[in-house]
Amino acid sequence: MDPKQKALEAQFQARIDADEKIEPKDWMPDAYRKTLIRQISQHAHSEVVGMLPEGNWVTRAPSLRRKVALLAKIQDEAGHGLYLYGAAETLGIDRETLLEELHAGAAKYSSIFNYPSLSWADMGAIGWLVDGAAIMNQVMLTRTSYGPYARAMVRICKEESFHQRQGYEILLTLCRGTEAQKQMAQDSLNRWWWPALMMFGPSDGASTHTEQSMRWRIKRKTNDELRQQFIDATVPQADYLGLTVPDPALKWNDERDHYDFGEIDWAEFWNVVKGNGPCNRERLQARVKAHEQGAWVREAAMAYAEKRQQRQEERNINPRGLKNLAG
Amino acid sequence: MTDKKNWPLWEVFIRSKNGLSHKHAGSLHAADAEMAIENARDVYTRRSEGVSIWVVESRYITASSPNQAASLFDPADDKVYRHPTFYNLPDEVKHM
Ligand SMILES: [Fe+2]
Ligand SMILES: [Fe+2]
Numbered sequence: 006m007d008p009k010q011k012a013l014e015a016q017f018q019a020r021i022d023a024d025e026k027i028e029p030k031d032w033m034p035d036a037y038r039k040t041l042i043r044q045i046s047q048h049a050h051s052e053v054v055g056m057l058p059e060g061n062w063v064t065r066a067p068s069l070r071r072k073v074a075l076l077a078k079i080q081d082e083a084g085h086g087l088y089l090y091g092a093a094e095t096l097g098i099d100r101e102t103l104l105e106e107l108h109a110g111a112a113k114y115s116s117i118f119n120y121p122s123l124s125w126a127d128m129g130a131i132g133w134l135v136d137g138a139a140i141m142n143q144v145m146l147t148r149t150s151y152g153p154y155a156r157a158m159v160r161i162c163k164e165e166s167f168h169q170r171q172g173y174e175i176l177l178t179l180c181r182g183t184e185a186q187k188q189m190a191q192d193s194l195n196r197w198w199w200p201a202l203m204m205f206g207p208s209d210g211a212s213t214h215t216e217q218s219m220r221w222r223i224k225r226k227t228n229d230e231l232r233q234q235f236i237d238a239t240v241p242q243a244d245y246l247g248l249t250v251p252d253p254a255l256k257w258n259d260e261r262d263h264y265d266f267g268e269i270d271w272a273e274f275w276n277v278v279k280g281n282g283p284c285n286r287e288r289l290q291a292r293v294k295a296h297e298q299g300a301w302v303r304e305a306a307m308a309y310a311e312k313r314q315q316r317q318e319e320r321n322i323n324p325r326g327l328k329n330l331a332g
Numbered sequence: 333m334t335d336k337k338n339w340p341l342w343e344v345f346i347r348s349k350n351g352l353s354h355k356h357a358g359s360l361h362a363a364d365a366e367m368a369i370e371n372a373r374d375v376y377t378r379r380s381e382g383v384s385i386w387v388v389e390s391r392y393i394t395a396s397s398p399n400q401a402a403s404l405f406d407p408a409d410d411k412v413y414r415h416p417t418f419y420n421l422p423d424e425v426k427h428m
Contacts, residue, residue, distance in 0.1 A: 028398065030397065032398075081378075084378070091359040094359070100338075157358070303363075306367065307338075
């Protein structure tokens with residue numbers, strides 16, 4: 006590395022160590038930029054693909070109250086995708102390129118959304134566990150070193166809190182209902198528990214990015230720390246529902262002051278990451294289809310805007326008076 | 333998909349309530365200003381976070397360069413006499 010580059014990197018690391026935020030136009034190492042683009046775009050894709058399993062139940066929500074809540078949650082997730090693509094764009098990549106990568110299968114998104122939503126109880130489990138796990142990660146990311154990412158996270162975290170509550174409320178209602186309803190809730194927990202734990206990513210020993218990301222303060226906690234935090238917070242909530250967490254090894258450990266838990270099936274994790282989960286193809290197809298079928302709308306809106314602009318310019322040649330801009 | 337002209341990027345500024353200034357909220361894509369305002373309403377004020385929205389196409393914003401921040405701002409660094417504490421007044425003179 007040439008000395009000038011080395012000095013810049015040392016300066017950059019010193020700013021990070023002093024807990025300064027990095028803003029879009031600041032100098033940053035290429036690898037920092039690349040890591041952020043990868044992480045933020047994966048995060049954005051997850052918000053967008055994450056709408057699909059829930060969209061599956063909008064028309065079958067059991068009441069109007071549940072339906073408006075689910076719709077509002079899904080709309081929030083679309084917004085989260087937008088904030089995050091926006092944050093990624095400040096790093097000099099455009100959204101269209103990121104979408105192309107997603108649609109080509111070259112980009113990743115959270116594997117949790119490659120599992121099917123089979124029952125109404127899954128809307129409860131997704132809000133409680135999937136959003137719950139996402140919140141653990143996102144609360145940490147409000148303190149990430151890249152300014153635009155941190156600010157997007159603050160907005161997102163404010164909006165997320167209702168997502169988890171509405172999910173938990175769905176399960177609470179089922180658990181206080183008939184035996185069949187309680188069974189439906191238990192079945193849902195059985196299917197979502199382990200995939201939710203996998204959302205935090207590979208364990209620290211096997212995670213290729215963690216160490217560098219921690220040094221750059223992109224991440225402030227490791228995958229295993231967040232996973233443990235999630236388990237500790239969630240198990241008492243399962244107890245309150247009267248549901249059984251599907252892990253025979255789960256046990257409170259007084260010495261560690263944490264729950265001990267069983268081994269995660271990492272073979273399953275990597276299999277889904279590689280594209281072989283139950284819904285990988287279906288999810289991607291749905292995204293590509295939506296994008297392609299919306300193309301004419303995007304083009305028509307652009308053509309209309311250009312035409313109007315053109316007319317405006319023609320009129321400006323014979324101006325009738327100046328118009329004040331800011332109101 | 334033949335015409336690859338994408339919607340431009342806009343910066344969004346929101347006044348959260350009268351009496352406060354507009355503050356940068358984030359960005360979005362829109363075909364024109366009108367759509368930018370509507371999209372801004374949908375993504376940045378879904379929970380009544382605003383009473384007024386400004387949008388401006390990102391390419392029209394001129395920003396100072398962080399590389400020159402030091403020289404740009406250093407004229408302000410050695411002018412302590414611009415601050416009230418620079419002036420010594422006796423304690424008997426209160427609230428000034
Ligand atoms: Fe979200
Ligand atoms: Fe959410």
